Amino acid sequence: QQPVQSPQAVILREGEDAVINCSSSKALYSVHWYRQKHGEAPVFLMILLKGGEQKGHEKISASFNEKKQQSSLYLTASQLSYSGTYFCGTDIYTGTYKYIFGTGTRLKVLA
Amino acid sequence: DSGVTQTPKHLITATGQRVTLRCSPRSGDLSVYWYQQSLDQGLQFLIQYYNGEERAKGNILERFSAQQFPDLHSELNLSSLELGDSALYFCASGSLDRPNTGELFFGEGSRLTVL
Numbered sequence: 001q002q003p004v005q006s007p008q009a010v011i012l013r014e015g016e017d018a019v020i021n022c023s024s025s026k027a028l029y030s031v032h033w034y035r036q037k038h039g040e041a042p043v044f045l046m047i048l049l050k051g052g053e054q055k056g057h058e059k060i061s062a063s064f065n066e067k068k069q070q071s072s073l074y075l076t077a078s079q080l081s082y083s084g085t086y087f088c089g090t091d092i093y094t095g096t097y098k099y100i101f102g103t104g105t106r107l108k109v110l111a
Numbered sequence: 112d113s114g115v116t117q118t119p120k121h122l123i124t125a126t127g128q129r130v131t132l133r134c135s136p137r138s139g140d141l142s143v144y145w146y147q148q149s150l151d152q153g154l155q156f157l158i159q160y161y162n163g164e165e166r167a168k169g170n171i172l173e174r175f176s177a178q179q180f181p182d183l184h185s186e187l188n189l190s191s192l193e194l195g196d197s198a199l200y201f202c203a204s205g206s207l208d209r210p211n212t213g214e215l216f217f218g219e220g221s222r223l224t225v226l
Contacts, residue, residue: 032214041113041201041217042154087154089215097209098167099144101154
C-alpha cells in the first residue's frame with residue numbers, strides 16, 4: 001500500500017538536477033511532497049491535484065500522472081539547503097481514507 | 112514555527128512502562144494525525160482524528176491508544192513499552208478531514224527512548 005519512491009538515495013553537487021519518483025499501487029487523487037531535514041519535522045513543499053492544479057510555495061516543480069499513479073519531483077540547480085529526505089504523501093482508500101507517506105528518498109547536496 | 116505543539120520533546124523510560132504524548136494542533140485545525148518514525152525510517156501512519164472522532168487507523172498496535180478531546184488537543188498513549196517502540200512520534204494537523212487539497216503541519220515530534 002505504501003507508495004514506493006525511487007531512487008532511495010542520491011548525491012548531487014551544487015547546481016545539478018535531480019528527479020524523485022513516487023509510484024502507487026492504489027489510485028491517486030492528489031499527491032503531496034514534503035522535505036524532512038535530519039531530526040526535524042517534515043515541511044510541506046507542494047501539492048498536485050487531479051486535473052493538473054498545483055500549489056506550492058517553493059521553487060520546485062513536480063508532475064502528476066493519474067493514469068500511471070505516479071508523481072515526480074524535479075529539483076533543478078540544487079542548493080545545499082535541498083539536502084534532506086523527501087517524502088510523497090497521499091490519501092489511500094482501503095475501506096477508509098488514510099494519509100500515508102512514501103518510502104522516502106535521501107538527497108545530499110555537496111558543495 | 113508550524114503552530115503545532117508537541118510535548119514532551121524527549122522522553123526516556125523503561126520497558127513495560129506507559130507514557131502519554133500530547134499534541135495541540137494549529138488554531139482552527141480539526142484534524143490530528145499521529146505518525147511513528149523509527150531511526151532513519153519512514154513515516155508510519157498510526158491514527159487520525161477529526162473533530163473529536165476517530166477517522167482512520169493505520170498499523171497501530173493494540174498497546175497504543177489515542178483520543179482527541181473537545182478542545183481538539185490529542186493524546187497518544189503507549190503502554191507496556193518495548194525496546195522497539197523507541198522512535199520519533201510526530202503529530203500533524205490539518206483543517207480538513209482529508210488533506211487532499213491542503214497541507215499538513217507537523218509538530219517537532221516527541222522522541223521516545225525505551226531502555
